Amino acid sequence: MAKDFEYNYPHPHLLGIEGLNRLDVEQLLALADDYVEFSRQDRKHVDVLKGMTLLNLFFENSTRTQSSFELAGKRLGADVVNMAMQNSSLKKGETLIDTAMTLNAMRPDLLVIRHNASGAVKLLSRKVDCAVINAGDGQHEHPTQALLDALTIRRRLGDLSALRIAICGDIAHSRVARSNVFLLTLLGAEVRLVGPSPLIPKGADEWGAEVYTDMKEGIADCDVVMMLRLQLERMEGAFLPSTREYFHFYGLDREKLKLAKPGALVMHPGPMNRGVEIESAVADNLDRSLITTQVENGVAVRMAVLHTLSRNLLDRRAKQNEVQR
């Protein structure tokens, strides 16, 4: 199944795209490619993680990311436990670090964590012995989303270095945008960030992407238009005047899509706000929209990540045992 590489992804965790090099990413994507095909078989189970425990810790609600990791873990043979942390002991005043220590004592092998505070997953990773995967931390990073997006684009359009990709919407509050900018530029794509000024973070022009506040200019001649979810709480006059105005200037509809390259593809990390950031006719156009493919590839990318990190974990433990002997 997995190919032998001369270079092995060296990190114990996957906390973000920042800090990964091109080889790390290529390796994860190559393995994920295999797992896409693997998952299309009738019997999609392999014992890569047999006997290992995967804990899904979601401090923030998420259906799709959590089930994607759950499926990935199960297809690789892990024992998967989902812990809904929104209504757990944290509410009883236990600190995040205490929770980490408690869970660590249960000896999980892989921890998948989503948390609403930037940096929280990194903090937890320092307190546990197992491999940690960031499933989204605040407004910081969401690395598996970026990996699945890159995989999706690559499987459809090939080498990213020839592509121009626009990421549109609420860049400032988006971990998906951050991870994608880092990853897509690492793979050589020309990345543009498009959104209203209050939703463009300070210094975004230093990320290696070009910033546009006019969407028509921003998506002109793009191969891929990636839309971001607009959190509805931003809509109440503090950042933007109204959903109507937002859709008019920044919603992706058929008219605006015509400005991109002919046949340009449309992506969205989900869940979508139809009629706010994306028109239904665009989202549902099977020739142009990659949205369901993204979901499919998400499971494969997460299998690749779990597989790679579990191998590193086992290597690390074997070395520790040697030292102890």
Place this chain on the structure above:
Amino acid sequence: MTRTAIYNARLVDPASGTDCQGGLIFSSDGVIIESGAHLFQAPSNVELAIDAQGHVLAPGVIDLRVKTGEPGNENKETLATASAAAAAGGITSFLVMPDTSPVIDTVALVDFINRRARDTAKSARVYAAGGLTVGLKGERMTEIGLMLEAGARLFSNGEQAVEDIGLLRRAMQYAAGFNAIVMSRPDIHSLTRGSMMNSSAFASRLGLKGAPPLAELMAVERDLILAEMTGVRLLVDQISTARALEAVERARDRGVKVWCTVSANNLYFNEMDVGDYLTYCKVFPPFRSEEDRLAMIDGVARGSIDAVVSAHDPQPPEDKRLPLPEATFGAAGLETLISALISLVQDERLSLIDALRPLTSAPADILGVPQGRLAAGAPADMILVDIGAPWECVREDLRSRSQNSPFDGRRLQGRVVRTFLNGLTVFDRKAEMLAEQGA
């Protein structure tokens, strides 16, 4: 009355511009009798003589911004624990902020601080700042005159800038009538609300909301204009940006009565030190850009920044060992203040006398107190400092009840060897070490 000499010292007294080999004589009732180069050798006409072993002999440090948890949050720090930590950091006088629970906004509470300090905080002089508005809510001014009579040294709205400009103007007008000092935090809350560090490309990358540096400038200009309108004596509490310093200097040139302070944190750290979401580096004002940090050091060297403060703000681990966005603001600073400054001296960013002036005579002049100088007749509040001593700051070794220091793990240079308050030794590092080894 016995007389004690300290000889074989490097005498540094910023008030008189002295930096020479010398010594000093003080009396048992806690008053400096004389100081100077002629006392470098142990004099024969004294009852006791202390060999300074070539260390720096300077006035005790006066710190214009300290928070404790007393009253209301004694688990964080009491006046007693703060004064012990202060003595170890060479601080012999400090001003406590009014943001306690309850707020120091009445005569009774000013009196409480003064009495508690007298009874429990034996190793430092404690001064109280009164609240500028009732409950620091920014709605009604406090009894400024009565609190002044009760011993409040100046009036501050604590961490919260008063948002109602009309009210701030009237409070300043009223305070000016008593020749009282108003201390203001230069902040526009609606621009910095929810921020966790300096606003920059780095903060965006970390996914952390940033406080724009220009918000500080806007607030400083507002306060300076109000000071100009009202004639009040204004103390700008902790500036952190080059632009804000320029604004203060311009106002001073046109005759506004203004002083400003900077926190040692903003002299030592820049925004990159927040690094991997280090919550001990979450403070307000935040660590700024390197250019701003260098401008602050330059301001201290020029004397444009009058005082350097510790901005001591003790917070227990349960409020700090959290993801950065959820962690509370504040850093313990009493025990690292002077070492941070001396480290800058050793890096040749500042001369020793320029580093010590904003810690001694300059804050003394703001408060209008006689200490902070090694002059005949001044209180014998003094420190001996080994300015070459390297040490690593280890959080757990700090005496403060809360040990939330951003200096944790940092290598600093310069350490207080001995602290005298009113002629009495209130801290002696060698004796402490011997006691520890004995135990």
